Amino acid sequence: MNLKETPREKRERLRQNESRNNPTGSLRDGFDSGAGNGNLTDIAGDMGWKGIGLLVIVLGVGYTIYQVFFG
Numbered sequence: 682m683n684l685k686e687t688p689r690e691k692r693e694r695l696r697q698n699e700s701r702n703n704p705t706g707s708l709r710d711g712f713d714s715g716a717g718n719g720n721l722t723d724i725a726g727d728m729g730w731k732g733i734g735l736l737v738i739v740l741g742v743g744y745t746i747y748q749v750f751f752g
Contacts, residue, residue, distance in 0.1 A: 689726075 686694070725733055 728736070
């Protein structure tokens with residue numbers, strides 16, 4: 682049995698415990714976690730280093746193409 686948990690699993694476990702202990706206190710968290718209310722740390726944490734690298738490359742290539750055709 683693997684006793685180590687990833688940071689994502691730990692966050693989820695803590696969130697579930699908080700929800701069980703204080704069900705009405707997390708009501709605002711539910712409204713605030715909708716689309717468009719995330720921050721860069723949450724996005725980067727979910728994507729990992731490979732996803733961030735790919736995003737940087739795609740943005741760089743997109744900017745280069747934009748400059749070639751519209752610059």
